[in-house]
Amino acid sequence: MTVRSVIMNAMDAAPxxxxxxxxxxxxxxxxxxxDTFREKGFAATRMEDIAARAGVSKGTIYLxxxxxxxxxxxxxxxxxxxxxxxxxxxxxxxxGSCADRLRRFVASLATTAGEPRLFAIPKLILAxxxxxxxxxxxxxxxxxxxxxxxxxxxxxxxxxxxEFRRLDxxxxxxxxxxxxxxxxxxxxxxxxxxxAPTPPPVLLDLHLDIFLRGIAAEPAR
Amino acid sequence: MTVRSVIMNAMDAAPxxxxxxxxxxxxxxxxxxxDTFREKGFAATRMEDIAARAGVSKGTIYLxxxxxxxxxxxxxxxxxxxxxxxxxxxxxxxxGSCADRLRRFVASLATTAGEPRLFAIPKLILAxxxxxxxxxxxxxxxxxxxxxxxxxxxxxxxxxxxEFRRLDxxxxxxxxxxxxxxxxxxxxxxxxxxxAPTPPPVLLDLHLDIFLRGIAAEPAR
Amino acid sequence: MTVRSVIMNAMDAAPxxxxxxxxxxxxxxxxxxxDTFREKGFAATRMEDIAARAGVSKGTIYLxxxxxxxxxxxxxxxxxxxxxxxxxxxxxxxxGSCADRLRRFVASLATTAGEPRLFAIPKLILAxxxxxxxxxxxxxxxxxxxxxxxxxxxxxxxxxxxEFRRLDxxxxxxxxxxxxxxxxxxxxxxxxxxxAPTPPPVLLDLHLDIFLRGIAAEPAR
Amino acid sequence: MTVRSVIMNAMDAAPxxxxxxxxxxxxxxxxxxxDTFREKGFAATRMEDIAARAGVSKGTIYLxxxxxxxxxxxxxxxxxxxxxxxxxxxxxxxxGSCADRLRRFVASLATTAGEPRLFAIPKLILAxxxxxxxxxxxxxxxxxxxxxxxxxxxxxxxxxxxEFRRLDxxxxxxxxxxxxxxxxxxxxxxxxxxxAPTPPPVLLDLHLDIFLRGIAAEPAR
DNA sequence: TATGAATGAGGGTTCATTCAT
DNA sequence: AATGAATGAACCCTCATTCAT
Numbered sequence: 001m002t003v004r005s006v007i008m009n010a011m012d013a014a015p016x017x018x019x020x021x022x023x024x025x026x027x028x029x030x031x032x033x034x035d036t037f038r039e040k041g042f043a044a045t046r047m048e049d050i051a052a053r054a055g056v057s058k059g060t061i062y063l064x065x066x067x068x069x070x071x072x073x074x075x076x077x078x079x080x081x082x083x084x085x086x087x088x089x090x091x092x093x094x095x096g097s098c099a100d101r102l103r104r105f106v107a108s109l110a111t112t113a114g115e116p117r118l119f120a121i122p123k124l125i126l127a128x129x130x131x132x133x134x135x136x137x138x139x140x141x142x143x144x145x146x147x148x149x150x151x152x153x154x155x156x157x158x159x160x161x162x163e164f165r166r167l168d169x170x171x172x173x174x175x176x177x178x179x180x181x182x183x184x185x186x187x188x189x190x191x192x193x194x195x196a197p198t199p200p201p202v203l204l205d206l207h208l209d210i211f212l213r214g215i216a217a218e219p220a221r
Numbered sequence: 222m223t224v225r226s227v228i229m230n231a232m233d234a235a236p237x238x239x240x241x242x243x244x245x246x247x248x249x250x251x252x253x254x255x256d257t258f259r260e261k262g263f264a265a266t267r268m269e270d271i272a273a274r275a276g277v278s279k280g281t282i283y284l285x286x287x288x289x290x291x292x293x294x295x296x297x298x299x300x301x302x303x304x305x306x307x308x309x310x311x312x313x314x315x316x317g318s319c320a321d322r323l324r325r326f327v328a329s330l331a332t333t334a335g336e337p338r339l340f341a342i343p344k345l346i347l348a349x350x351x352x353x354x355x356x357x358x359x360x361x362x363x364x365x366x367x368x369x370x371x372x373x374x375x376x377x378x379x380x381x382x383x384e385f386r387r388l389d390x391x392x393x394x395x396x397x398x399x400x401x402x403x404x405x406x407x408x409x410x411x412x413x414x415x416x417a418p419t420p421p422p423v424l425l426d427l428h429l430d431i432f433l434r435g436i437a438a439e440p441a442r
Numbered sequence: 443m444t445v446r447s448v449i450m451n452a453m454d455a456a457p458x459x460x461x462x463x464x465x466x467x468x469x470x471x472x473x474x475x476x477d478t479f480r481e482k483g484f485a486a487t488r489m490e491d492i493a494a495r496a497g498v499s500k501g502t503i504y505l506x507x508x509x510x511x512x513x514x515x516x517x518x519x520x521x522x523x524x525x526x527x528x529x530x531x532x533x534x535x536x537x538g539s540c541a542d543r544l545r546r547f548v549a550s551l552a553t554t555a556g557e558p559r560l561f562a563i564p565k566l567i568l569a570x571x572x573x574x575x576x577x578x579x580x581x582x583x584x585x586x587x588x589x590x591x592x593x594x595x596x597x598x599x600x601x602x603x604x605e606f607r608r609l610d611x612x613x614x615x616x617x618x619x620x621x622x623x624x625x626x627x628x629x630x631x632x633x634x635x636x637x638a639p640t641p642p643p644v645l646l647d648l649h650l651d652i653f654l655r656g657i658a659a660e661p662a663r
Numbered sequence: 664m665t666v667r668s669v670i671m672n673a674m675d676a677a678p679x680x681x682x683x684x685x686x687x688x689x690x691x692x693x694x695x696x697x698d699t700f701r702e703k704g705f706a707a708t709r710m711e712d713i714a715a716r717a718g719v720s721k722g723t724i725y726l727x728x729x730x731x732x733x734x735x736x737x738x739x740x741x742x743x744x745x746x747x748x749x750x751x752x753x754x755x756x757x758x759g760s761c762a763d764r765l766r767r768f769v770a771s772l773a774t775t776a777g778e779p780r781l782f783a784i785p786k787l788i789l790a791x792x793x794x795x796x797x798x799x800x801x802x803x804x805x806x807x808x809x810x811x812x813x814x815x816x817x818x819x820x821x822x823x824x825x826e827f828r829r830l831d832x833x834x835x836x837x838x839x840x841x842x843x844x845x846x847x848x849x850x851x852x853x854x855x856x857x858x859a860p861t862p863p864p865v866l867l868d869l870h871l872d873i874f875l876r877g878i879a880a881e882p883a884r
Numbered sequence: 885t886a887t888g889a890a891t892g893a894g895g896g897t898t899c900a901t902t903c904a905t
Numbered sequence: 906a907a908t909g910a911a912t913g914a915a916c917c918c919t920c921a922t923t924c925a926t
Contacts, residue, residue: 040351041352043262128262129413133413171423174419175427175428178399179400189350194361210388
């Protein structure tokens with residue numbers, strides 16, 4: 001057993017700098033892509049822009065993703081599913097009233113795990129849905145539908161408990177989530193030209209206030 | 222009065238078919254552009270596509286607009302200002318309660334003067350705001366801000382009258398308009414992949430119901 | 443009827459410079475392509491090379507042919523079918539012995555209508571057959587097979603007349619045409635490095651001499 | 664004698680499997696290259712294709728050949744010289760008539776030492792002659808010229824012996840070898856699209872029959 | 885006014901080659 | 906000796922824009 005082979009074996013356990021890099025590359029590339037897509041949109045983003053921001057050369061991207069479209073799709077998929085998982089966790093917790101859990105939903109979405117750059121993804125999806133029907137379908141069915149279903153279930157639970165008055169839970173779920181999404185879109189679109197941006201928390205607090213009053217069970221007379 | 226304007230006026234007086242055509246050209250081109258941008262987005266739309274849909278040749282577009290970007294900007298400006306004017310008219314009418322007038326706001330926006338193709342404009346703005354900061358600023362300040370101001374004023378009137386409880390009228394205006402805009406975006410983005418689309422009126426009725434309850438003045442005990 | 447419309451009508455009969463150019467472009471482009479493919483082969487030829495040789499810009503080629511491959515295919519098709527037609531004419535003429543007509547076949551092929559650059563086409567086909575199976579099939583079945591059939595028919599007529607001895611006419615046709623093709627290939631491949639090139643006519647005369655003796659009917663003893 | 668050569672000699676004396684591998688590498692690489700070039704042509708072959716077929720990584724090829732072009736040149740040189748040597752041996756044997764030896768020439772070329780993949784080399788040369796003038800010169804002068812000289816000498820011997828009639832031996836040599844080469848090219852190019860390929864031996868037998876009759880000495884009257 | 889042939893800069897993608905490991 | 910991640914020059918193709926007719 002040579003010195004070299006010992007080293008090689010060690011590498012399996014403790015990856016070399018090179019291997020660690022290889023592992024980290026996809027995430028680095030997607031982060032760079034997100035930033036660039038956010039600023040310019042999909043079409044106006046050049047592969048070279050992404051590469052430069054990631055600190056690699058253009059060709060390197062193609063070692064990890066076969067096309068610009070594939071980068072975009074990976075970006076969407078990788079980032080949305082974790083967000084959904086967090087919502088799922090909130091829905092399943094049984095602590096607090098349904099109204100409380102709705103508040104936590106909003107808080108979770110509004111912070112998107114402390115990564116505000118993810119706010120840009122809904123904008124990208126909306127903007128590019130026409131050009132990427134497959135991606136639109138994925139987003140519509142795997143992300144939006146599941147997100148709405150979580151809210152809808154929570155609303156139904158609230159109705160059953162008598163917290164909320166009776167109304168169509170699917171429609172109400174859309175109205176509940178709408179302002180959260182719109183806040184994200186707003187930020188994406190007008191951040192650069194907004195003079196005095198409203199901090200999202202203030203807006204969302206008012207949304208919760210109005211919405212929860214609006215669906216509150218009628219007080220018995 | 223220049224020689225040219227005399228000629229133009231003469232044309233207005235006795236327009237031949239050809240002359241009427243010439244006058245109508247810009248509007249025809251913008252209509253064709255709107256349809257094409259709706260389907261493909263700004264970047265993926267080729268000048269040739271617009272020209273073909275308008276029934277003219279590529280070069281002709283440049284007789285009326287100096288660039289593709291100028292076509293886009295004209296499209297936005299020409300179509301949004303009339304919509305705003307209609308909202309203004311509603312705000313100024315003094316018939317009915319404030320709640321009623323808010324209902325008519327929503328109805329007006331939801332139909333966009335019976336031209337559902339205009340729904341696509343917010344999506345286009347959203348997608349291209351990063352690439353056209355000047356347009357984003359125009360839209361933000363000339364369209365959105367004015368629209369919000371109208372709603373805000375109506376809400377304040379309602380508070381003064383005692384119809385609504387006290388809350389920040391600017392924020393509430395955003396929350397009021399949000400679902401309308403989002404419905405438009407939703408339609409634009411997912412029409413192609415939506416299995417059973419919710420008709421916007423049903424959704425917007427529920428929105429009005431919840432929102433108006435949510436901001437209603439507290440019943441005196 | 444205006445002056446202008448008179449001019450326009452005249453244009454239909456006597457095409458303007460612009461139209462004449464448009465008509466001539468495809469042939470000019472194919473000529474430039476042939477020269478460039480001859481020198482460098484298909485893969486090493488850049489569209490820009492072809493464009494420069496034709497005196498146009500890169501983009502212009504795409505107004506007439508949708509891809510580099512399409513240029514190549516058009517080049518082959520346009521140039522080979524006329525050559526085949528000339529052979530057909532010779533085969534159908536009934537003047538002279540069959541041997542005479544074979545001599546005229548060779549003469550016709552060897553000059554390729556006075557356009558020696560066409561010699562390069564068989565080389566291109568052979569070289570690229572692997573990459574363009576569809577083109578190979580076209581050439582094999584529409585050009586080679588038909589050319590061989592013509593020769594084969596002539597040989598059979600000669601056998602029936604007693605000019606030639608009995609042998610497989612299809613195989614003999616290949617052996618007859620072989621040296622003609624090979625001469626073309628030879629020229630294409632080694633023109634640049636050949637010290638003292640053999641003039642094809644001399645070689646082909648000897649070919650005719652040996653071949654015709656080789657297939658001559660046995661003298662009655 | 665250097666230290667290194669001592670080591671190398673030692674390796675020759677007692678080659679381990681690993682060492683034998685190292686020695687065999689160049690030949691393995693050339694074999695993989697030949698197969699890939701045959702299928703796709705030079706330009707469309709990627710170094711990675713060759714590497715994969717040889718079971719090594721891309722970088723390894725560069726340990727043995729400095730460039731793709733060098734691989735191609737080595738391939739040609741290594742494979743053609745042995746074939747020439749076999750022809751030389753036939754030419755020098757004095758058994759049989761000259762016609763017999765010509766028959767053995769054809770047989771030797773047609774089988775290319777039982778390695779039919781070598782048939783592809785003339786096609787590759789043909790296709791790339793324009794891009795590799797140095798290689799074309801090598802092939803033209805070191806391979807073709809020497810091959811033709813062998814045949815030419817045999818023909819002259821036959822003329823001197825009275826087997827063959829008088830004719831230009833260099834030209835006749837080309838006509839003699841032509842169908843053999845063309846058969847190789849044919850196979851390479853059309854194997855994939857040929858419906859009922861003629862087996863080369865049948866074709867070449869007829870070639871020998873016609874050619875030898877065509878150059879046979881005139882019978883005394 | 886209208887046309888559409890022509891342009892040429894620009895960007896996605898490929899792949900021979902390099903070099904740190 | 907061998908690897909394979911990384912590079913970046915090269916090239917096909919697109920399309921906004923121009924301009925002669």
